[in-house]
Amino acid sequence: MALPDRTQQVIQTYAAFIHGVATACAQPQLLPQLQPMLAQAEQQGWNKLVAALRLIIAGRRDSGIYAELDDDERIIVEAILRGIQNPATLPDPNQAADPNAAAPGLAAMIQASSGGDAAALSALANMAEQMVKAGGDMAKLGGGLRRLVNGERDVNLLTRGMSSKGRDLMEKLVAELSKS
Numbered sequence: 318m319a320l321p322d323r324t325q326q327v328i329q330t331y332a333a334f335i336h337g338v339a340t341a342c343a344q345p346q347l348l349p350q351l352q353p354m355l356a357q358a359e360q361q362g363w364n365k366l367v368a369a370l371r372l373i374i375a376g377r378r379d380s381g382i383y384a385e386l387d388d389d390e391r392i393i394v395e396a397i398l399r400g401i402q403n404p405a406t407l408p409d410p411n412q413a414a415d416p417n418a419a420a421p422g423l424a425a426m427i428q429a430s431s432g433g434d435a436a437a438l439s440a441l442a443n444m445a446e447q448m449v450k451a452g453g454d455m456a457k458l459g460g461g462l463r464r465l466v467n468g469e470r471d472v473n474l475l476t477r478g479m480s481s482k483g484r485d486l487m488e489k490l491v492a493e494l495s496k497s
Contacts (some may be wrong), residue, residue: 318452321382322390322420323359326422327389327392327393328392328393328396329346330409331396332407332409332448333410334354334364334393334412335348335393335396335397335400335407335410335411336353336400336407336408336410336414337354337376338351338352338370338373339396339400339401339404339407340400340407341374342373342374342397342401343401343404343439347400348374351374351420355367355371358370361447361450362446364451365385365386366386366390366394367395369382369383369385369386369390369394370394370397371377372398373394373398373408378398378401378469381396382394382397387440387443388440388488389443389444407496410453420486420489420490420492420493421493423444423490423493424490424493424494424496426440426441426444426467427441427462427465427490427494428494430469431466431467431468433479441462441466444459444462445459445460445462445463447459448460448462454479454480454482454483455476455483457476457477457479457483458483458487458490459478461475461487464493465490465491470491470494470495472484472487472488472491475487475491476485476488478481
């Protein structure tokens with residue numbers, strides 16, 4: 318069964334993390350190596366996700382684990398659970414995610430936010446916060462999401478200080494927004 322594009326994008330973005338947690342659950346001797354990753358995730362504000370992962374590490378496998386998580390965190394937990402059950406489903410931690418594949422999904426969230434969808438706006442705000450923490454072009458893109466929600470479409474203004482890759486992603490995003 319093929320996963321939706323957005324789900325696949327989240328899984329590939331966090332492939333190393335997903336792979337690390339699932340592998341450590343299957344091989345408990347690796348748990349000490351997992352602790353720094355969990356601590357870093359907590360420092361980045363993913364406290365609910367780390368709490369859920371600690372439950373998984375302790376052996377819990379029911380769907381109640383991710384009841385309090387946002388969409389991205391739920392996708393990560395579900396990928397870990399699938400990977401524990403069948404390691405062949407784990408993403409390749411060495412394959413980089415394609416940031417350009419994110420443009421359609423991100424554009425849909427921006428449009429929904431612009432239309433007053435509170436859940437989309439909240440999810441977009443959380444995403445922007447994570448992007449800003451990532452630094453570089455992602456921080457600039459995250460910082461520009463509010464302007465995109467408010468209707469800004471001037472690529473030159475939105476890409477000030479970005480590399481060519483960042484500019485390319487923003488151009489694709491603006492093009493997606495222009496389609497509707």
